[in-house]
Amino acid sequence: MNKLSPCLLSLAMCVAGSVSVKAELTADQQLAKRNVERAMAIMDATWAKGAIVNSDSDIAMCDVFDINTDERSGPSDVWPYTAAIEAHCSLLEAMDALERVDDAETRQWVAQLKPRYRGNLDRLIDNLEWYRGTYNLPTYAVISKSVSPYAVPRASRRGGADVSGILNVYDDQMWLARELIRAYRLTDNREYLDLAVYLTDYALEGWDCWHDADGKEYGGITWGPGYNSKHACSNAPIIQPLVWLSDIYAGLEAADALTDEEKAYRYYDRDENNKVFVVKDNATPRSERYLEFARKVYDWQKENLYNPDKKVFWDMMGADNTIKVSGGYRQHVDCGGPTGSFISYNTGTMISGAAELYRTTGDEQLVTDMGNYVAGSVREFGVESGRNGGSYEFNTDANATSGFTTWFNDVLIRSFVDVLPYADEAGVNPERYLGFHQANLDKAFENYNVGNLLPIHLRTGWGSEVKTKPFHQYSFASEYAILAKRLLPADETLSVDDVTVSPFDEAPEVYTLSGVNLGAYSSVAGTLSSGLYIVGNKKIYIKH
Numbered sequence: 443m444n445k446l447s448p449c450l451l452s453l454a455m456c457v458a459g460s461v462s463v464k465a466e467l468t469a470d471q472q473l474a475k476r477n478v479e480r481a482m483a484i485m486d487a488t489w490a491k492g493a494i495v496n497s498d499s500d501i502a503m504c505d506v507f508d509i510n511t512d513e514r515s516g517p518s519d520v521w522p523y524t525a526a527i528e529a530h531c532s533l534l535e536a537m538d539a540l541e542r543v544d545d546a547e548t549r550q551w552v553a554q555l556k557p558r559y560r561g562n563l564d565r566l567i568d569n570l571e572w573y574r575g576t577y578n579l580p581t582y583a584v585i586s587k588s589v590s591p592y593a594v595p596r597a598s599r600r601g602g603a604d605v606s607g608i609l610n611v612y613d614d615q616m617w618l619a620r621e622l623i624r625a626y627r628l629t630d631n632r633e634y635l636d637l638a639v640y641l642t643d644y645a646l647e648g649w650d651c652w653h654d655a656d657g658k659e660y661g662g663i664t665w666g667p668g669y670n671s672k673h674a675c676s677n678a679p680i681i682q683p684l685v686w687l688s689d690i691y692a693g694l695e696a697a698d699a700l701t702d703e704e705k706a707y708r709y710y711d712r713d714e715n716n717k718v719f720v721v722k723d724n725a726t727p728r729s730e731r732y733l734e735f736a737r738k739v740y741d742w743q744k745e746n747l748y749n750p751d752k753k754v755f756w757d758m759m760g761a762d763n764t765i766k767v768s769g770g771y772r773q774h775v776d777c778g779g780p781t782g783s784f785i786s787y788n789t790g791t792m793i794s795g796a797a798e799l800y801r802t803t804g805d806e807q808l809v810t811d812m813g814n815y816v817a818g819s820v821r822e823f824g825v826e827s828g829r830n831g832g833s834y835e836f837n838t839d840a841n842a843t844s845g846f847t848t849w850f851n852d853v854l855i856r857s858f859v860d861v862l863p864y865a866d867e868a869g870v871n872p873e874r875y876l877g878f879h880q881a882n883l884d885k886a887f888e889n890y891n892v893g894n895l896l897p898i899h900l901r902t903g904w905g906s907e908v909k910t911k912p913f914h915q916y917s918f919a920s921e922y923a924i925l926a927k928r929l930l931p932a933d934e935t936l937s938v939d940d941v942t943v944s945p946f947d948e949a950p951e952v953y954t955l956s957g958v959n960l961g962a963y964s965s966v967a968g969t970l971s972s973g974l975y976i977v978g979n980k981k982i983y984i985k986h
Contacts, residue, residue: 477926487894492912522913529916530563531624532923539930575603581647585770611666616679652774670761674788681795684736691729753818757782790854813868834878852917
């Protein structure tokens with residue numbers, strides 16, 4: 443891996459907010475470049491204050507630190523640590539987009555700085571091992587087996603975490619899977635994809651696959667293997683990654699042989715005498731199975747946790763946390779109805795999930811859903827003020843150490859970016875609220891910036907606070923980066939045309955999304971599953 447010289451590293455850290463912008467760049471490109479500069483500035487400051495670096499193989503992130511001193515507590519749990527990975531993925535995606543602008547100086551600037559953040563991304567992912575552990579787990583349709591998920595707290599040695607009981611939860615695995623897929627797309631490191639698949643499959647084993655007396659799955663993924671409650675945060679976050687994996691495996695399956703066991707899906711059903719038994723479904727490709735599961739999870743959450751009056755989602759369905767295991771399998775336990783509060787990320791993940799499913803399936807109901815969810819979120823999770831609605835701010839916590847709402851809002855904000863291609867169809871204007879958030883970030887950066895760190899109250903500043911969380915700072919950096927990317931030209935090879943590929947005027951080569959050449963379309967057409975491929979320098983959906 444290429445490394446910057448110490449001189450260039452110092453330059454990257456010190457001038458992130460002051461690189462000159464050439465006049466040749468358009469206004470959008472100038473703003474995007476400035477956003478990238480500010481994202482880097484926040485990330486560098488957060489790494490300097492919040493990263494606990496003993497060696498490349500022993501890097502932790504603190505939980506809270508003082509903005510004026512070196513005082514810090516921690517290390518953080520795996521969920522806030524994932525926010526650091528998220529920010530690096532968002533920044534690298536924005537940098538990739540900047541490299542496509544027609545300005546040699548900008549492209550050279552990105553090329554000089556990108557290896558630093560790519561290197562930190564690799565180091566962060568490697569150090570996830572401090573959260574990983576192994577134990578035996580009985581699931582709804584798999585007899586107790588050895589599994590290795592990520593624990594909530596960091597362990598005292600790599601691979602030595604206690605992941606039993608409530609010490610690992612499914613939503614943590616989902617957030618990690620999401621970022622590992624993004625990291626795979628950025629780096630083409632197959633290990634990242636394989637780990638994302640492992641965590642996705644592990645989380646899906648938390649799906650309640652028992653069938654009721656009418657033959658319908660109860661459905662829903664519990665909060666974790668040690669819980670019976672089914673939460674919005676342990677269901678909707680996996681929808682978008684499942685669709686991404688479906689896209690990826692549409693190509694990989696043509697090159698990678700999967701066994702029937704790997705493709706299978708198990709569930710509980712009953713025979714004519716009402717006796718319970720495990721059924722193994724017919725083997726189907728991962729691309730199809732993951733897309734089917736994405737829709738199943740989406741439909742379950744909409745049916746069970748949606749509040750149609752507010753047009754946002756409840757937090758959970760409660761349960762008494764009685765864990766029942768019989769014959770080596772976890773048993774179904776009834777949950778109560780929806781309860782809890784309304785939290786911004788629980789609707790944000792459904793917006794992103796609906797956008798991905800609509801892109802892939804074309805189901806018009808999803809457009810209506812997106813419109814409802816965005817409108818409900820604007821009303822429920824923020825405050826518009828000023829003459830003629832001159833400002834809007836997403837609500838957050840009273841202070842930086844009292845909650846996680848700043849990151850919850852990060853999930854909602856990125857969902858507003860995901861819905862942009864469909865905003866006109868959905869009858870909403872998420873760009874308006876992204877513009878407000880851009881203005882709020884800029885106000886904080888230009889007026890309340892303390893060593894390139896921002897207060898969680900972007901419009902009013904720090905007040906008497908002197909502490910912050912890397913969790914929040916990496917959220918701001920990620921938001922600056924995704925706000926930059928949306929202003930920049932898209933990679934033309936990633937534009938999607940939903941077409942039937944027949945006939946072609948010529949016989950182009952077919953590639954998987956990871957770049958594997960499968961041969962001429964005329965030769966391989968009969969072997970391709972329905973899914974996404976790169977054909978003739980465009981990403982298209984092949985239907986059969």
